[in-house]
Amino acid sequence: MAERAHYEELVRQFSAFGAVRRELGRILPPDCPGGSAAVLTLIGRHGDIRMSRVAELLAIDTSVTSRHVTHAADRGWIERSPDPADKRSRILRLTPEGRARLDDLSERTTQLLAHRLSDWTDDDVSQLTRLMARLRASFDDCRTPRGPLAAPPFGDRPSTRTSAITT
Secondary structure, rough: OOOHHHHHHHHHHHHHHHHHHHHHHOOOOOOOHHHOOOOOOOHHHOOEEHHHHHHHHHHHHHHHHHHHHHHHOOOOOOEEEEOOOOOEEEEEOOOOHHHHHHHHHHHHHHHHHHOOOOOOHHHHHHHHHHHHHHHHHHHHOOOOOOOOOOOOOOOOOOOOOOOOOOO
16 A cells, blocks of 8 residues: 555645646537536447436436436437336437537547647556556445445554645
8 A cells, every 4th residue: 555645645636637627628619518528428438328327427416417418418419218128217329410529529638638748758648548547447336335444544643744635
């Protein structure tokens, strides 16, 4: 296990990462807010998918997911059809317009990242990608209750360093 100071610095970096997310959000077209972009991205990645699964993957409430889905459907980017296995559930799929919107979003984000990381080597970008995928995988089951930890991982002494989320 890494030292406590490493985790504390990681918390600070996560907080500062908000600036990256905000800049990525600024390049979205005005008619495509982040929630709709996330829905399109998931459907593009997973193919036809239940709305409940989208909510689960986004880790948001079904009512919030429904608003994002409605926004995308109202613009013709996705279709909603009854799930043959459960008529109460809806299956979501991209329309050709949705595929075009998703391609545009991908191009925008790729160009921004290529510009911002232009002084990074291919190996640097590959390493970051691998580590981010590994981090995400470590949290994939975060919605599954695991029970309390038997003991705090660093003992019960308070840190002399601040671990509050700051920028």
